[in-house]
Amino acid sequence: MTTPSIYAEFAAREARGVSPAYDRLATAVAADPEILELLGTVPPAKRQPNLLFAVVRRLGGPVGDPAAFHDYAVAHWPAIRTGLLTRATQTNExxxxxxxxxxxxxxxxxxxxxxxxxxxxxxxxxxxxxxxxxxxxxxxxxxxxxxxxxxxxxxxxxxxxxxxxxxxxxxxxxxxxxxxxxxxxxxxxxxxxxxxxxxxxxxxxxxxxxxxxxxxxxxxxxxxxxxxxxxxxxxxxxxxxxxxxxxxxxxxxxxxxxxxxxxxxxxxxxxxxxxxxxxxxxxxxxxxxxxxxxxxxxxxxxxxxxxxx
The missing domain is CATH 3.40.50 (Rossmann fold)
Known part of the structure; x- marks a missing residue:
């Protein structure tokens, strides 16, 4: 699957009806060329929505508004990239x-x-x-x-x-x-x-x-x-x-x-x-x-x- 399709599917099948914030955010990322280009600098396994959104949240970034998320991700990409490469989705649910x-x-x-x-x-x-x-x-x-x-x-x-x-x-x-x-x-x-x-x-x-x-x-x-x-x-x-x-x-x-x-x-x-x-x-x-x-x-x-x- 391509990175845009991964985010679109995450929005439609995982977040929709479960997390409105992540539904909006994943839908926006799927159509955001600048964020997709940045995600292309990390290995495919590190591009997953749960990981990206959690790294941004851990850094104190916004996930409620797609426009604010975009601006934050672009401005803080080096720190986000480091988080993607060093963290894993270890959700202990x-x-x-x-x-x-x-x-x-x-x-x-x-x-x-x-x-x-x-x-x-x-x-x-x-x-x-x-x-x-x-x-x-x-x-x-x-x-x-x-x-x-x-x-x-x-x-x-x-x-x-x-x-x-x-x-x-x-x-x-x-x-x-x-x-x-x-x-x-x-x-x-x-x-x-x-x-x-x-x-x-x-x-x-x-x-x-x-x-x-x-x-x-x-x-x-x-x-x-x-x-x-x-x-x-x-x-x-x-x-x-x-x-x-x-x-x-x-x-x-x-x-x-x-x-x-x-x-x-x-x-x-x-x-x-x-x-x-x-x-x-x-x-x-x-x-x-x-x-x-x-x-x-x-x-x-x-x-x-x-x-x-």
């Missing part, structure tokens, strides 16, 4: 735990959780959050993760977790002010509830057990640390799209050989999953899969899960 819970609760307990691309590790604590599936409540009083669930019963229990670990090439420390500010910048402007949930989750999680490493080279050694009497679950959410395809294939082959289960939540096509049914609507949906078998469509921030028949 705990709402995605609501997508994992129906699978986690059904596996043999207790579990040993290992998250690949863990960011600050907040999704390693699905047992400490509250959930609301269309009025069915389970878990803690806060934070509460709301998810519209279709096609499968709501989970009746929280998972029992005996061990947890995160693997990331650049793990974030939730108690570090700069890392915390970057996680907040990645949350879209109008999403105050997500920002509140981040703060609540950070207070619950303290400092998760994170390892700096590569998803292929360092996964086996970390997985070997899991207790033998717990069910190993390797999972990742919106991570592999940032990994080159050959490396994804090596990771998939590796994780299939581990003695446990594999949960993936990724965009369609990131992992070969065979023929998929049509998504519920024209918005962007990720695919939830267990052990390489597609199970359902999910909205990117965990706000809805549609289970396949």
């Amino acid at each position: 705990i709402g995605r735990c609501a997508l994992l819970l129906p699978i986690l609760a059904a596996l043999p307990q207790p579990l040993a959780l290992l998250e690949v691309g863990a960011s600050a590790g907040l999704n390693l604590y699905p047992d400490r959050y509250g959930y609301d599936y269309d009025g069915h409540r389970i878990g803690a009083d806060e934070p509460v993760l709301t998810c519209a669930l279709t096609g499968t019963p709501a989970p009746r229990r929280l998972p029992e977790i005996a061990w947890r670990a995160g693997l990331d090439r650049n793990p974030l420390t939730i108690t570090d002010p700069d890392d915390r500010a970057w996680l907040e910048a990645l949350i879209w402007p109008e999403h105050h509830e997500r920002r509140d949930r981040l703060h609540q989750a950070a207070a619950l999680a303290a400092q998760p057990p994170l390892t700096r490493g590569d998803l292929v080279d360092d996964l086996p050694a970390l997985a070997a640390q899991a207790p033998r009497d717990a069910t190993l679950v390797v999972f990742h959410t919106s991570v592999l799209y940032q990994v080159p395809p050959p490396r994804r294939e090596r990771f998939a082959a590796l994780v299939r050989d581990l003695p446990g289960h594999w949960i993936s939540v990724e965009a369609p096509g990131v992992i070969p999953l065979g023929q998929l049914p049509a998504p519920p609507d024209g918005a962007l949906h990720n695919v939830v899969a267990l052990d390489g078998a597609a199970k359902g469509w999910a909205r990117p921030h965990g706000q809805a899960l549609t289970w396949f028949a």
Whole structure:
């Protein structure tokens, strides 16, 4: 895809109806020759809308008005370019735990959780959050993760977790002010509830057990640390799209050989999953899969899960 089409699709399928500010901004960038030319000076993987907008927000720039954004980006491009090259979209969206819970609760307990691309590790604590599936409540009083669930019963229990670990090439420390500010910048402007949930989750999680490493080279050694009497679950959410395809294939082959289960939540096509049914609507949906078998469509921030028949 071209850079203009990436921004136009982001506006139409991800931001529309979800973030008016990012809808306007992405639509404007898609038709802005000067900003597009500047984006052409960084590698394609660093041109994604979420990353650009978060970098500008972290620098204190405006994202509510496209004209003001244009002027700021042109005037501060060296700093923005540095941010694009050194940062990554490590959105630690705990709402995605609501997508994992129906699978986690059904596996043999207790579990040993290992998250690949863990960011600050907040999704390693699905047992400490509250959930609301269309009025069915389970878990803690806060934070509460709301998810519209279709096609499968709501989970009746929280998972029992005996061990947890995160693997990331650049793990974030939730108690570090700069890392915390970057996680907040990645949350879209109008999403105050997500920002509140981040703060609540950070207070619950303290400092998760994170390892700096590569998803292929360092996964086996970390997985070997899991207790033998717990069910190993390797999972990742919106991570592999940032990994080159050959490396994804090596990771998939590796994780299939581990003695446990594999949960993936990724965009369609990131992992070969065979023929998929049509998504519920024209918005962007990720695919939830267990052990390489597609199970359902999910909205990117965990706000809805549609289970396949």
